Amino acid sequence: MKKRPLFKLKRITGVWAAVCFLSGCTVFDGSPESLLFPPKLTETQTAVYNALKLSTGDHIELVYPAGGEYRSAFVLYDLDGEKTEEAIVFYREKNPSENGDSGLRMNFLDQEDGAWISVTDRPVAGTKIESVSFYDFSGEVSIGVVCSVLAQSEKSLSLLKYSGGQVEEQFKTSFSFMETDDLDNDGFDELFYVSYDNVMGYSHARVLGAASGENAPVPEVLSTVPLYPDVSSVQRLSRQKLNENESLLFLDYAKGDNAFGTQILLSYKNNLTQVLSDGLGRRSNSFTPLLFSTDIDGDGRIEAPSTTAFLGYENRTVPEQIYSVEWYYADTENNNTVTRKFITYVSSGGEYIFYVPVRWQGLVTVEKNGDIISFVKYDSESLVLLSICVSDLSPEGTGWKKFSEGIYVNNSGGSDPMVLTDDELKNCLSVKTT
Template sequence: MNVSTDKEGGIRIKQHIIMPVAAAVTAVFLSGCAIGAGIETYLKPPKLSEQHEQIYSALINTEGSKINLKYPKSGSFLSAFVVADIDDEPTDEAIVFYEKTNYTANDFSTLRINFLDQKEGRWDSMYDFAAEGTEVERVFISKLGASDVKNVIIGTGLQGVKSAQLFSYNDEQKPEPQSLGYYAAMDITDINNDSMNELLMINCTPDGNTAQLKWLNENNKLVSSPVLELAGNVTDVLQMIYGKLNENTTAIYLDSYINTNTIITEILRPEVKDDTISLIRVTADNADSSPVNGTVRNSSLLSRDIDGDGVVEIPVNSVFKGYEDKPDTEQISMTNWYVLENNMFIRKYSGYYSITDGYAFMIPEKWENKVTVRTANDDIIFCKYDEKAENQTQLMRICVTSSEEAERIINEKEYADYVKISSNGDTVYLVCVPVYSGPLALSASEIQFNFKIIN
């Protein structure tokens, strides 16, 4: 990394960036260039543990050796081997995902799900099922509703279309898979805080978008809540997170695509009437007015709890002062973070947010409508606003660099005004405060308070 000064006295940093392997792989997965290709296409399978070797041997003794292991794409279980206690017996059971390489027209699907049990230290294949798809999307193991039975919920996919099956497993009889239908996103949650889990399923189809809860009653029968209709312009779900709506209510925040690079956020909450739970949409009276604009924004701006108070903030961009009439390519965005309170979106923070560098600096109250931002060789410079750029006074600048380079910068007299404000892994955030004693000057504690790492 090379360092030199720019014409405004800041630091010019030249660095060569190598995309991490994980990021490169993720980019492949999201590109859509290889429909139907599984994770095992891109990653070398890990060396099997001794336990997994024993399970694998038991599997091929029953199903033959012409198989390939399949790996779930997301969730807590990312191995082709899921080893867990799923029947409340003293020993663990195993589930293996694989596909047949000698697939024939008589087979329902190449993707298979095999349940194995352990008796006296030996693994035996008990049941084998055809799966609804070619890829394993996600796996859950959980009790649902009032039932004491542990369930295995498996989401599978076929060319982007995902469906789910529920297996209620016990040691006495073969589990009969129950179809849970199609979904775009699903999760296990205790959404109404009654100590009983529900399966939350979101579905997006050309015929409509819906949300629904599913659970088991005390007789192990599948029960579903009424179907909730969602926004009709949504095409897929980007993320689903939870946050406090108030002290007694947890809400579901859905960030969903309305086109390739644009998302909106829908908020759902549980409602219990006559001991029956359902979902309802929560809308804000000012949702469609400026500057909220229906929460429509770039898909890089994800909802999140940025300050750790349990409440989810929704980011929507505007522009900093002085950029209103500039072309889009020259504008610098101000990110406004909204929370829902009393059926209104309330702006909680505004500031400069760098998704690439993983931080935000929130505008303090005394800077409101008085400060703008400009850039100089990757430094972010906060200035007292004036219509004439040459009359703008620098108030603070932020530099993002590596830990090695940061140490060198801080120790050089030429950059003595730069101090470390935070770090995240090998990334270090430096702040330079020019000599300024006017009413907009910030103390060290104010700078620290308004600087936030956002991963």
């Protein structure tokens, strides 16, 4: 949910390294043998498993969530705030009934005088358990079970509450995209999710949470807003906090066919409204990478990328077009109008961003020769003003200088007044540091 700056934010580097390190630990945690045999159950798991089989019989097999934080068939968590942990076990009946039931179930177990005992059991609607999460919407634990059904693109979420040996379903929905965040900064989670409306023919974004002021209320849909009809799949949500009550939400989405867009929403105390952002469309091809909204210049405001063909490429086919990438922010001082801040060229591998200086805008285009990108005056003489090459070795020819590790520049365009000074070049060229 936090902004993810890509370029020249050195303080982020350590965090990225830490994330990579931790995920590396997760990936390599365990000997090769553990990949060949099912993990051995711990003492507690064995006790829970035996108690489960007393209730269900032996014709079951354990089911492991495919993703998320809790990957075990056994999840231990204090579900009811009564200090000891309860256990949830996911399993499948080996011989499910013939009524189309997948046989996927979850069993809740609690401890009595130190012994585990099965308390209640319920079917899980789906053929695969994607993840299990725990939410705090209002001071009580809600259990979120995300399932998928083969050949259905949307997943399902079921929110359950365990109390006094009983489980009730608080809420269920299908969704294509979901994120958890405390949108209104009251210390409790909200769920932001996107789901497709078959009747209307487009997707909606919704905020699910507990209405404020009530005593431990049930989570409910607090706000709904329609999304643009071309939103076919949301890729990423980035949040820009404006103040205690308000945030801008940048939804990056795919339209299909290598075309992408951003829709900006405003969340005010968990109420969503649209912020006008028509035209924030972009494409990716072999010259321009897939781009997302991000705080490109580190000023605390998120910018959304939009692509335009450089001069001379307007009538080419999409795979032949070289794009400038324009970055837009939502001007909250000015009725949330979407305002262009930068025109850039982003290298195909994301190695650098070149900020096109104002005095070049509308007069300069780009040419690509092998690994070399050249900025060229768009007139009859086609004077090369600047060339940049992503390479570990200096390219052939004169005038090349190492700009930073893996980036060479040739800024020897002669005496033309449009040629950049070395200082201008330093300000315009931003190299990815990770």
